[in-house]
């Protein structure tokens with residue numbers, strides 16, 4: 001049974017019908033309105049032994065719960081008890097938040113104030129100390145909280161003699177509530193290095209720009225959860241989930257239990273883009289170069305480096321010549337097929353096997369079509385399309401690429417420098 005004191009005049013009640021070591025009498029935490037501390041019956045002066053009492057509580061979010069700990073230590077003692085209360089900083093006679101008892105603890109309410117205590121007093125090896133834990137739910141206001149505790153580092157003789165009493169006060173402040181995530185106006189684009197379109201399709205990568213993004217993060221597109229890449233406070237990279245709908249759809253970012261306002265973005269069946277970062281060295285004035293790479297081991301390229309086709313400063317590169325094999329990367333080209341399986345966009349997984357694009361892609365250098373040796377998802381990457389092609393026989397100079405998916409131009413104006 002939990003020992004309970006009747007009424008408020010606790011320290012004066014001489015009834016020993018229960019063991020004090022089951023739980024401490026309430027009203028003795030040293031808080032305003034309490035009758036002092038456990039020294040009413042135990043030990044000498046407060047905090048005069050060789051040990052200590054510490055209250056461990058963190059600054060709080062209004063209304064949220066946390067674990068509060070009372071740590072009692074004393075090198076010479078072996079039985080441990082405590083009493084703890086939480087008061088409003090603005091009015092210390094009033095309770096702040098609420099306690100829920102945990103293991104070896106009990107909560108009693110006297111005159112509207114909760115007192116948490118040991119239940120029963122834990123015994124350990126001499127000097128080991130003990131930590132009692134409770135759940136405390138913070139008040140809804142942010143005016144601050146002060147915890148008061150007193151504790152008994154006892155010698156375990158089952159009496160009040162030979163014990164050391166400690167007391168502590170701990171103040172905690174309210175944290176500013178975390179702000180709701182928000183998506184910037186026009187802040188949802190297909191991956192910028194692949195053209196940054198204002199629309200996207202299932203399986204393509206998008207970049208979401210905004211504020212207050214934090215883990216655990218989730219992106220919902222038309223109420224379906226996207227596969228996430230990088231999450232930073234201002235940007236999330238996400239792969240658009242499989243979903244047959246097209247037209248205007250809503251995008252919502254969640255951070256923990258907070259959600260952004262929905263933004264409306266246009267979804268297409270395919271939204272192709274080729275790797276062509278709009279930064280140096282791939283962007284020169286108004287001219288955007290394709291970032292095509294050579295297969296490893298290509299003659300004229302430094303070994304072990306990613307080597308680009310063209311004449312680019314700061315990266316390994318060499319001019320493309322007719323007959324060269326090139327690898328071009330893309331996003332948003334739609335479903336691929338693997339023999340014997342239904343077409344898929346492989347959202348959130350790498351295909352793991354060679355596959356082929358369902359809709360036809362044609363690469364033209366100027367008007368001359370290039371032979372395509374592979375058109376599908378890169379087997380070991382997620383949502384990344386790979387095209388292996390051979391540079392056709394064309395005159396030297398900068399050539400504009402004309403790329404179509406299922407007969408429609410992909411919408412990027414891209415150049416490649418050709419030597420002969």
Ligand code: HEC
Pocket residue numbers: 011013018019020021022023024025028029037038039040041042079080081082083121150151152154155156157158159160163
């Ligand atoms: C009204 C007097 C009184 C007050 C006040 C009081 N106690 Fe006690 N306490 C006792 C008595 C009597 C015993 C021994 C008998 C028993 O265990 O019930 C005891 C025993 C204990 C023991 C076991 C001691 C040992 O050496 O085995 C602990 C631990 C304890 N009390 C903790 C507390 C704490 C913590 C407080 C203050 C929050 C407190 N007590 C306040 C009367 C009191």
